[in-house]
Amino acid sequence: MLFRSWAQVADTRWPDVARVADHVGVEHLVVTRHALVRQVLTDPVTFRPDNALDAVTPMPVTALRVLAGHRFRLPPTLANNSGASHPEIRAIVADALHPARVAEQRPWLTALVRERVTRLSATLDAGEPVDLYAELAADLPLLVLARLVELPDAPVGAVKEFARAALELFWAPLDADRQLALATEVGRFHGVLRDFAATGGGLAARLRAAGHSPDVVVGALFFLLVAGQETTSQFLTLLLHRLAGEPAVRAGLRAGEVAVADVVEEGLRLEPPIVTWRRVAAVDTTLGGTAVPAGSSVVLWLARAGRDPATVDAPDEFRPGQRGSRRHLAFGAGAHRCVGDVLARMEAAVVVAEAAPLLDGVTVVRPPWCPDNLTFRMPDAFVVRRATDPPGFPTAPRLDVARA
């Protein structure tokens, strides 16, 4: 269940806190209720974030050697930092992602998405399939992030490859050969980041100027390159896929009766790209009546918390604006709550507003497939094409085909 939890969110038989052993025999306490997930997230003294980036499959010596060869280190910086440096590092990153700076990117992003949508629409009109992951969602968040924090000119493909390798290396069940291959990729890119951290402008320069060590600067960039773009491109893909199966919502958008922002929130609630997030118990405690010994890995099932009937009227239905829709925990909560939420929401709003019409009258040729992963969805593709009229029925209306 741990590695394909998104496939089970609608299953109502889970206890509030479930003990689940992983593929290597480590037991995790999986928290399923909204109130309990929130309680853990907002109590960093009892439940620390220190394990946020721990590899779920312990690394064999061969992979560790490869990482060490690239001087790979992930000191506590942001998500896994319960120390005194966290607020200061977070403030510098938050400043780079300030809502005013995010808003400045909106016209540029809108123009880019509009241009792509025009091109993709022509392709669909010509009867060709379109992969909305590869051709629309995959690189947009990275392009925006690069402008906001002044990233180096690494080719988009290389960054995407590295980020996906990192998500797999740290959060997937793996065998030793795969770990070695991923460690090679992640280690190599970490070396690129190390050079950039020493000389780069923008965010890197601000972190250096505040006196943070090279390891901290690399750690912050590493996390941002993964969390700050891969998450959002995954979300855009999952949301577009969901919307392909929600013709009434698209009709509401078209008619101006459904707000784009409400669609984004309902998408975050029902299709969060980060399905779980971890904390570690700092002391012996209890949670919802379950004993939690110090050192326990606590897996917060964010996707399931979004469907808790205690917080939302129609938990499994995509109803933008419904009561409780915005109470999801897709961005976490408390001191470590996602610092890129405004950016992610802006990007998703632009894509929904501009690209939802592309989904009218399409069939899903290839729904997103997601590999086993504790935390990230990582959809690999989303291919659609215009539904064609069957031979002999030239006047048949176009179909709005439900999600595959």
Ligand code: HEM
């Ligand atoms: C739909 C897209 C996104 C989702 C669902 C998401 C979700 C999350 C979650 C669940 C956390 C952990 C929160 C906690 O521990 O309470 C987090 C942390 C974080 N996210 Fe996001 N995120 C997204 C996009 C972004 C973007 C676009 C950026 C930046 C460009 C970003 C930067 C961060 C950072 C820096 C943290 C660590 C904050 C800290 O520890 O102080 N995220 N995010």
